[in-house]
Amino acid sequence: MRWTxxxxxxxxxxxxxxxxxxxxxxxxxxxxxxGDVVKLTFWGDWSGEGEQQFRTMTDAFNKTHPGIRxxxxxxxxxxxxxxxxxxxxxxPDVMFxxxxxxxxxxxxxxxxxxxxxxxxxxxxxxxxxxxxxxxxSHDGKVYGLPLTVDARALFYNRTHLKEAGVExxxxxxxxxxxxxxxxxxxxxxxxxxxxxxxxxxxFSMYLHQAGGQMVTDDCSRTTFNSPQGTQxxxxxxxxxxxxxxxxxxxxxxxEGTDAFATGKVSMIFTGPWNITTYKKYGKDLDFGIVPxxxxxxxxxxxxxxxxxxVIPRAAKQKDAAWEFVKWWTAERANAxxxxxxxxxxxxxxxxxxxxxxxxxxxxxPILDTLEYAKVRxxxxxxxxxxxEALIPNLQLFLGGKATAQQALAKSQExxxxxxxxxxxx
Amino acid sequence: MTRTLxxxxxxxxxxxxxxxxxxxPERSAPGRHQxxxxxxxxxxxxxxxxxxxxxxxxxxxxxxxTTYDVLTPPSWAGLANYGRLLEDETFFTTLKNILYYCAMFxxxxxxxxxxxxxxxSRRLPGMAIFRTVxxxxxxxxxxxxxxVWAWMLNSHYGPINEVLGYFGIPGPAWVGDGSTAMMSIxxxxxxxxxxxxxxxxxxxxxxxxxxxxxxAALDGAGRWRTFLHITWPSLRTTTFFVTTLSLIGAFQLFDxxxxxxxxxxxxxTLTPVYQIYETGFNRLxxxxxxxxxxxxxxxxxxxxxINMRVNRDQVPE
Numbered sequence: 001m002r003w004t005x006x007x008x009x010x011x012x013x014x015x016x017x018x019x020x021x022x023x024x025x026x027x028x029x030x031x032x033x034x035g036d037v038v039k040l041t042f043w044g045d046w047s048g049e050g051e052q053q054f055r056t057m058t059d060a061f062n063k064t065h066p067g068i069r070x071x072x073x074x075x076x077x078x079x080x081x082x083x084x085x086x087x088x089x090x091x092p093d094v095m096f097x098x099x100x101x102x103x104x105x106x107x108x109x110x111x112x113x114x115x116x117x118x119x120x121x122x123x124x125x126x127x128x129x130x131x132x133x134x135x136x137s138h139d140g141k142v143y144g145l146p147l148t149v150d151a152r153a154l155f156y157n158r159t160h161l162k163e164a165g166v167e168x169x170x171x172x173x174x175x176x177x178x179x180x181x182x183x184x185x186x187x188x189x190x191x192x193x194x195x196x197x198x199x200x201x202x203f204s205m206y207l208h209q210a211g212g213q214m215v216t217d218d219c220s221r222t223t224f225n226s227p228q229g230t231q232x233x234x235x236x237x238x239x240x241x242x243x244x245x246x247x248x249x250x251x252x253x254x255e256g257t258d259a260f261a262t263g264k265v266s267m268i269f270t271g272p273w274n275i276t277t278y279k280k281y282g283k284d285l286d287f288g289i290v291p292x293x294x295x296x297x298x299x300x301x302x303x304x305x306x307x308x309x310v311i312p313r314a315a316k317q318k319d320a321a322w323e324f325v326k327w328w329t330a331e332r333a334n335a336x337x338x339x340x341x342x343x344x345x346x347x348x349x350x351x352x353x354x355x356x357x358x359x360x361x362x363x364x365p366i367l368d369t370l371e372y373a374k375v376r377x378x379x380x381x382x383x384x385x386x387x388e389a390l391i392p393n394l395q396l397f398l399g400g401k402a403t404a405q406q407a408l409a410k411s412q413e414x415x416x417x418x419x420x421x422x423x424x425x
Numbered sequence: 426m427t428r429t430l431x432x433x434x435x436x437x438x439x440x441x442x443x444x445x446x447x448x449x450p451e452r453s454a455p456g457r458h459q460x461x462x463x464x465x466x467x468x469x470x471x472x473x474x475x476x477x478x479x480x481x482x483x484x485x486x487x488x489x490x491t492t493y494d495v496l497t498p499p500s501w502a503g504l505a506n507y508g509r510l511l512e513d514e515t516f517f518t519t520l521k522n523i524l525y526y527c528a529m530f531x532x533x534x535x536x537x538x539x540x541x542x543x544x545x546s547r548r549l550p551g552m553a554i555f556r557t558v559x560x561x562x563x564x565x566x567x568x569x570x571x572x573v574w575a576w577m578l579n580s581h582y583g584p585i586n587e588v589l590g591y592f593g594i595p596g597p598a599w600v601g602d603g604s605t606a607m608m609s610i611x612x613x614x615x616x617x618x619x620x621x622x623x624x625x626x627x628x629x630x631x632x633x634x635x636x637x638x639x640x641a642a643l644d645g646a647g648r649w650r651t652f653l654h655i656t657w658p659s660l661r662t663t664t665f666f667v668t669t670l671s672l673i674g675a676f677q678l679f680d681x682x683x684x685x686x687x688x689x690x691x692x693x694t695l696t697p698v699y700q701i702y703e704t705g706f707n708r709l710x711x712x713x714x715x716x717x718x719x720x721x722x723x724x725x726x727x728x729x730x731i732n733m734r735v736n737r738d739q740v741p742e
Contacts, residue, residue, distance in 0.1 A: 248601015
């Protein structure tokens, strides 16, 4: 059989159209048999192991809730997808939510406030870590429930500390001394850094330890160009002059080549997500964790982060979605089940204080840190302010290209502008 | 940095295709038929270009006069976004950074891809292998390549500084230092991009008439003079093509800066497209991001036009 060119084109077109139209049609074939089962779509951007952990929970929920069927869908580029989905009515029913984004999204009216449902079902805010709920709130309303909490603490290489004869530091003064003592140089070349100083974003933690504040309570101006800010940078400056660190030392090192896992840095401020990584990659790594050292006046502080579950305003099955969110986060047993499966500290306080965590030498210090850890200020202008104004200037300071005063003044000047421009909404 | 090679080597100089002055040549019947077929064949590409390029550009232009967060309908903002742009120190920093990048990247791109093409254009055994080797980076994922490069350029444990160390050269901190960070990105993007331009130059070299070389040989011209007076002028349109595409690609630098430096240290590698992405997708300020994008578009068009002018002025009449 021979086709003419137009004929072949026509056939191809028809075939393509068939594929496209059947592909796009709503596939409601498998709901026909199951009567009035409510179908929930749950979006998240965790794949691989994370996906398995989520499926453990959706399976458990589906088993105990015959009227509802949740399905987890991996969305690699979830937020972009959510932006377009919200406007075209294709929003999911439940979303895995990086909490700090609430300040940007809640004012846009795309997330469902949960206060009334919480009140009706007797779910008090106190069941969860207060800071985590605060991060999910806007204008007094709660827009999601905390699923996980994490906080930065000081991870230290036990072997290095023993060799150098130092104890895990509890104060800034001890941190400085330990960092300098742990550092190794050969012919002037840095071989081992006493303390990782790669993440200058940790400035806010040091500032809080010194008793300072990043921004005013209404988030309209920066307040870090203060004596406390100077104290923090002076500590960094003393450590850099003491040879502890050099910019670029950890560039490109991650996972299997991670500087802490491979013994190239002796101490690092990081979060519980790295416990598994370090156990996996650091075969010869004997490490411990302590809460962050206290500031010059004894101030304790750390950064809290973590995820939550939210229900989009455009969700079609809000009641069932709430059932699922409540079941997973507010019920102790389920929160704990997931926490154990995924090795994350749950946002549910009762579940978090289970012996599984409190009795573990790795998790216990993180839990202690969570007692006073604070989330980032919840306003839309804050993340851009850190990214655009503060971090670049702190990098210049660490690289020796600006003094502490210059870096702080410049950060303040640029930061105030960025706050003003990005808080408008 | 993907690009089509289709139009590359066959571009003819502006003079070559110009219709003769005076009487307009009448189209014969087969000519008309060809023109119709030509339109039919280009129609699908033009339709796609219209839908996926012209319309979005027009849309971005419209959005740049609004306040728009994707989630709620846009509201008219007049020239507010452009006013904000004038006071946005960070955006000017990104423009300064990208011009610095272009000034290093584009000349190096021309020199290296041409040198490679000249070296590989000789008919020797095994050339196909070398051509493949130099082309492989082009088909590598930019993000994956940048991740590996970031490790290779590590100041203390990266293989590059290790090798330099053997020769007693203290390697720089590369991406860790503001003065070398952009150069590191130049190196990585060159590695990734020379392959495709080398191919374009190879094709261009095949179009240089052999009799010119014979004449030059008869006149006793050496290698360098042959290159200067025959090869380089003959490749003028190819060079123009490579320069233009390299410039356009360079202005849109994103992947490598995002993966290797996150714009740092100290905003030294922050690029306009990086900033547009941040503004639009992380801060939900699509109106302002559109104003930034449109401004970048105008700058790219301006630079391309200047490049064309410069190139036209070099035409030996």
